Amino acid sequence: MQNRIRFPGGWLGFLLMLPQLAITVLFFVWPAAQALWQSTQSQDPFGLATRFVGVDNFSALFQDPLYLGTVKTTLLFSALVTALGMGSALLLAAMVNQVRFGKRFYQTVLIAPYAIAPSIVAVLWLFLFNPSLGWISYLLRGAGYEWNHALNGGQALALVVMASAWKQVSYNFLFFYAGLQAIPASLIEAAAMDGAGPLRRFRDLVLPLLSPTSFFLLVVNLVYAFFDTFAVVDAATGGGPGKSTETLILKVYLEGFKGLDLGSSAAQSVVLMAIVGLLTVIQFRYVERKVQY
Amino acid sequence: MASSGFSPLVRLTAAAALTGVMASANAVTEITFWHSMDGALGDKVNSIASQFNASQKEYKVVPVYKGQYDESLAAAIAAYRSGNAPDIVQVFEVGTATMMQAKKAVKPVWQLMAESGEKFDEKAFIPAVAGYYADAKTGHLISMPFNSSTPVLYYNRDAFKKAGLPDAPPKTWPELAAAAAKLKASGLSCGYSTGWQGWVLLENFSTWHNLPYASLDNGFGGSKAVLQFNSPLHVKHIEFLQKMAKDGTFTYAGRKDEASAKFYSGECGIMTGSSGSLANIRKNAKFAFGMGMMPYYPDVKGAPQNAIIGGASLWVMGGKSAAEYKGVARFLKMVSSPAVAADWHQSTGYLPVVSAAYELTRQQGFYDKFPGADIATRQMMNKPPKPYTRGLRLGYMPQIRTVVDEELESVWNGQKAPKAALDSAVARGNELLRRFEKTAD
Incomplete structure (x- = not known):
């Protein structure tokens, strides 16, 4: 303890932290505080008439039975996007890890979707699934399955889940692939010599060793599904049919930016912040315990 | 800096x-x-x-x-x-x-x-x-x-000919339904579709049929207006379309202008959509098409009135x-x-x-x-506008349109009865109007 290196004066440390603190305050704390303040106001879009309404915006929200429906849709949507995005990325990473020739090619191709703008992603998938022109819906019709996501809520949800997850697969793939390469080959070989088959090795060796990566990706993917998917959903279904693909973030966007209802939109983003904060706390408290570093 | x-x-x-x-x-x-x-x-x-x-x-x-x-x-x-x-x-x-x-x-x-x-x-x-x-x-x-x-009606003249229909746009809703059924029988997969359903099927439907969309002259008379598009005639109209949706003569394409693509690709024989889509349809349609005014119900007094x-x-x-x-x-x-x-x-x-x-x-x-290019104007000047057919002046109208979209979709896919859907749209829309009223100074 005596020999610990100490920097003279606390101000230098503070000074070095200042840029990061400034960014945090400016881009995270300040907007969050603004949203909190805004959520207690009733205001016209131009800011000409502002009134303090306390928790009115929140109580209006929670009295709306449809809002609860949107919360449920969001949870389902986020769970599906995360599961599909991470599952397929893990599968692809494991397969690329086995490939002997053309590794670079697969890597490049699999990373490409990450560079595509969200609304373009939606348009691509819409082309595939367009009820009259898309070739996947055409094939489905040939197989006797009628695809029309404009009317069928389940199909619409499937469409936005696939499009949103597809966009995230590249990112997940990169991390899983790096994680797989960090696993010492000697461990795998030792297990193989002990008679463990590929599936057994994957389940009992690779997966546990990947758990830090998986945990990190779980957090990132859930945040992605909650916050970053509205452009895809907006372009693909606009929340419809009915409310079957309306997520919380889409509702914030539609009512705040398109509908100019600032009070309600702010209240909704505060609720969203609370939900995601809660989810993250749960993840770090309970899920992280199972992670082996 | x-x-x-x-x-x-x-x-x-x-x-x-x-x-x-x-x-x-x-x-x-x-x-x-x-x-x-x-x-x-x-x-x-x-x-x-x-x-x-x-x-x-x-x-x-x-x-x-x-x-x-x-x-x-x-x-x-x-x-x-x-x-x-x-x-x-x-x-x-x-x-x-x-x-x-x-x-x-x-x-x-x-x-x-x-x-x-x-x-x-x-x-x-x-x-x-x-x-x-x-x-x-x-x-x-x-x-x-x-x-x-304004919304106008487009029809595929080639498809009409093939189905043995006269070369004229359907004037009324019953005529439209009959034509759509014939088109369907002649092998078309979609008889009728519409773009911008809230604007066409409820907003313009109201003024065209001499009905208010909301009280206080559709909001021109003040911010206390309440929505009224769940009148018996509105309900009858949506029931009429629900029946068409059930027997496959009306195909719902989406909330925006998706019907246009279905029309110019030849899939749908009739569509109602914006007169502003004309240039796009003219460019893409590989068949002869014609235009007509919005359909109406002949038994409604005062219809057709004017479009908004x-x-x-x-x-x-x-x-x-x-x-x-x-x-x-x-x-x-x-x-x-x-x-x-x-x-x-x-x-x-x-x-x-x-x-x-x-x-x-x-x-x-x-x-x-360019025959048909004047139809939009003629609809506007059809009759001098009445106080409740001048237009809409309602707050949070973008959200109200979304509510209408959601409720109508639940009618088209059979989850809700037309009356229940319109009642719910009106109730939800009125809540939005009251919220808007509160933001005024």
Whole structure:
């Protein structure tokens, strides 16, 4: 303890932290505080008439039975996007890890979707699934399955889940692939010599060793599904049919930016912040315990 | 901001650029004009602006495309709040109530014209167009009508022939249903579809059938209006369409303009959609098509009455200098002159906003060359508008449209009965209206 290196004066440390603190305050704390303040106001879009309404915006929200429906849709949507995005990325990473020739090619191709703008992603998938022109819906019709996501809520949800997850697969793939390469080959070989088959090795060796990566990706993917998917959903279904693909973030966007209802939109983003904060706390408290570093 | 990081050369160039800007600013007054016209429409806006700029030396109109309607409105509001509002902004018709409520933020067009000493005849405008943007009490124009459209009916003439139908648009809803059934029997997968369902099937349906959409003259009479589109006739209409959806003669394509693609690809034989889609359909349809007025129910007294517009108008923002306002007034005057308005109408498919532009277009023989191009205008002028068929002036109208979309979708996919869906849409819409009312000062 005596020999610990100490920097003279606390101000230098503070000074070095200042840029990061400034960014945090400016881009995270300040907007969050603004949203909190805004959520207690009733205001016209131009800011000409502002009134303090306390928790009115929140109580209006929670009295709306449809809002609860949107919360449920969001949870389902986020769970599906995360599961599909991470599952397929893990599968692809494991397969690329086995490939002997053309590794670079697969890597490049699999990373490409990450560079595509969200609304373009939606348009691509819409082309595939367009009820009259898309070739996947055409094939489905040939197989006797009628695809029309404009009317069928389940199909619409499937469409936005696939499009949103597809966009995230590249990112997940990169991390899983790096994680797989960090696993010492000697461990795998030792297990193989002990008679463990590929599936057994994957389940009992690779997966546990990947758990830090998986945990990190779980957090990132859930945040992605909650916050970053509205452009895809907006372009693909606009929340419809009915409310079957309306997520919380889409509702914030539609009512705040398109509908100019600032009070309600702010209240909704505060609720969203609370939900995601809660989810993250749960993840770090309970899920992280199972992670082996 | 610290400037020490820049090299002397950069600073010199910046200074030179700045003086250049200031010098030109002394000579001409710049007028910023934010709009949402993309593609060919945007080119047309640019050409109107350069025409104006070439016609005089004092003012320079700078048109800027700011994204779609909701985006440019949000941008203009954000700019206003930070003190950098443009001089002119194009706002879609459903944003009208929001703009009118913001009295301090906008400059009424009639006032602008009066103060700048421009001669301005408000009677020159087509009444049903001007009515949408006029003050309910005084009748003065608050914003300048610019691009307006109404729903019209398109039909595939080749498909009609094949199905053994007469070469004429169905005039009434029963006729339309019968034609759709015949089209379907002749092998078409979709008889009838519509774009913009809320606008066509409820908003315009109301005024076309001489019914109010909301109380207090659809909100023109005050912000206490309540929605009324769940009347027996509205319910009957949606039941009629639900039946068509069930037997497969009406295909729901989506909330926006998706029906257009279904029509010009030949999949749907009949569609109702915006008159503004004409150019697009003309470009893509590989078959002969015809146009007609919106269908109506012949047993309804007073139908057809008149259509109401969609589209946008030009708003002048408040708090600008007198010099800028003078330029804005001159520019808006030019935009509404018969020659410019007629050219705009002919090249875009939007309505002529002044009666003289309609007459001019007729004299030029445009309607003989392009039959159907006058249908939108004829629907507007079908009968003089009544107090409750001038238009809609309801707050949070974009959200109300979404509510209507959601509820109608639940009818088309069979989850809800028409009456229950319309009742629920009205109840949810009224809640939005009460919220909007509270935001007013």
